[in-house]
Amino acid sequence: MSIKRDKSIIFSGLYAESYDLLYSEKDYEAECDFIESIFRIYSNNNIKNILDIGCGTGGHSLILARRGYRMYGIDRSPEMIKIAKHKARIQKLNGRVYFEVNTIQNLNLKIKFDAVMCMFNVLGYQTTNEELFTTLCVVKGHLKSGGIFICDFWYGPAVLCQKPECRVKFLKRGKETTIRIAEPEVDMIENIVSVKYNILNINNKSLIGKTEELHRVRYFFKPEMEFLMKKAGLRLLKMFPFLNYDGEISERTWNVMSVAKV
Incomplete structure (x- = not known):
């Protein structure tokens, strides 16, 4: 759904x-x-x-x-x-x-x-x-x-030096598995990392929930x-x-x- x-x-x-x-x-x-x-x-x-x-x-x-x-x-x-x-x-x-x-x-x-x-x-x-x-x-x-x-x-020199990477997190709770996919994109002019999060909720191999959010995060x-x-x-x-x-x-x-x- x-x-x-x-x-x-x-x-x-x-x-x-x-x-x-x-x-x-x-x-x-x-x-x-x-x-x-x-x-x-x-x-x-x-x-x-x-x-x-x-x-x-x-x-x-x-x-x-x-x-x-x-x-x-x-x-x-x-x-x-x-x-x-x-x-x-x-x-x-x-x-x-x-x-x-x-x-x-x-x-x-x-x-x-x-x-x-x-x-x-x-x-x-x-x-x-x-x-x-x-x-x-x-x-x-x-x-x-x-x-x-x-x-x-977030500290600016570290963000620019290390660069954020795409990350995937899997978490199980009973029969349900929650997956979070984080896809970052750095804007070095505005000092902002835009992270697209996709959250998937799976039960018995069936997708029962899904949402997407865009988080704009500034580093200082x-x-x-x-x-x-x-x-x-x-x-x-x-x-x-x-x-x-x-x-x-x-x-x-x-x-x-x-x-x-x-």
């Missing part, structure tokens, strides 16, 4: 339904350990409430809520938020975590947070300077004085990120390889983390 969807909509339909399975190898617990270590290093305040921008199905928010933080997660995908809310109910975390459908550029919660996070390359989906700058201004506007901003993104360079953060009122404190605080970024570092502060 093939379902035609608006190709401008991403993380919807079968992709949203398969999201947790597709990224089941992602170690959210370890990532949350690392996020907490960043809090201990940089925060002068006791971190209590955190805004999770682009929260997806709640992978980070739910864990941090279980650890005692008050979490507020937003995502533009209604289907991803529906899954996140369902998981929160099952885990009985409704009092500690709140999820809502919203876009970054329109966000105005009238709440200040001790920390804001944009994980799993959420910044990369801000493909124009205007979108990125607006996002950073929104982050700054939702942070308390001394608040911490943590994010990760340190000078532009530093400049735009400063212009938005954020101070970039450190940039390092993903989950490797003491490491040095290079043309081999595809995924970079950064910490900034108001």
